[in-house]
Amino acid sequence: MPLQVGPCDPWPVDLCCQLPDDLDPAVVERWQRVASHILWRMSGMRWGPCPVTVRPCRRACLQEAPIRVSWGAAGPWVPYIGPDGAWRNASVCGCGSDCSCGELCEVVLPGPVYDIAEVNVDGQVLVPEAYRVDAPGRLVRVDGECWPSCQEMAAPPGAPGTFTVTYRWGLPLDEAAIAAVSELTCQLVLACLPPGTKGCDACRLPGNVTRVIRQGVQVDMADPTTIFSERRTGLTLVDLWLSVVNPDRLTSPSRIYSPDFRRPRVTTWP
Known part of the structure; x- marks a missing residue:
């Protein structure tokens, strides 16, 4: 069990997507926290520092x-x-x-x-x-x-x-981690916008469509359930970062147990 159950602070972002000018900053901050928590868990719960x-x-x-x-x-x-x-x-x-x-x-x-x-x-x-x-x-x-x-x-x-x-x-966040969380934050925000909102058509998060036929052209898309089951998102920068820092898809940091090792005591309440 890691020392934390989630990132102690949202990871810094450098958004490169086009968002509506009147978008409430609280919306971006909320999805920034969600993206940070998702990537913290998908990368093996090792990044901080906390x-x-x-x-x-x-x-x-x-x-x-x-x-x-x-x-x-x-x-x-x-x-x-x-x-x-x-x-x-x-x-x-x-x-x-x-x-x-x-x-x-x-x-x-x-x-x-x-x-x-x-x-x-x-x-x-x-x-x-x-x-x-x-x-x-x-x-x-x-x-x-x-x-x-x-x-x-x-x-x-x-x-x-x-x-x-x-x-x-925890491990320090480098530029690659910031790029990954920035891309995921952008796509989460865009997916949350109402249909027809300017910039919403740029959302690249996988949905529930696996095949599209339009004007005689058939396009097969990846099954999103398969992408998520492999602990990937379908986003280029995010999945590239995850494949580098967590190629074996670990769900938590590696641990070694020994009866001779006494773990330090951590007070959790009050």
Whole structure:
């Protein structure tokens, strides 16, 4: 399940179609939102960026330990049995990495992470120099301190004993995405205009006609149900963009589940 159920804001548009001069801007804005929501879902629900605030859980070194140990039994070092059967000491202040000589203190943020707006620990906002983001979404602390191993989840964000990260997630919208949503917005607006309105004959959205015979000329048109079932629209720019960014027609971002990974907590109400 993605962090959002729809685009947080309508995608920007650069309309290149001819619309009536007296058309209410609210109509264009409404169909802009509809077009953004349609393309957001058809492209795999990965585009944003959208702001979100999470309360992470730091990855502990003992999450992969095959036995249960007492955190208070050995001071700052806790003995455990590794996968090879050898006894080792685990530090409670960081975790080793297969590509780092030292221990890394990090939390995993559902991504892709676009940028970090604020990191608040115990009610104090950290300076950006105190952390960095490693792909795909690891927030690593680099100021010599470590992220809290636990926090007061019952306390409001920003209170003492809490740990919150506010960031924007999602892929950035490029010129191709803007061109696609602009074309779809135009066609949705034109399809909504009354028959006979100037510019309405330019609408290219597929309807329910599959064959046209006029003056002895027969034209077979694509079945719109087939177009929509293949997660396409029949519009050149839109379908070209979708074929590039989502060639396998994914309905949501790819996810990997692990019993060792604790997802950050996100408050949805109030």
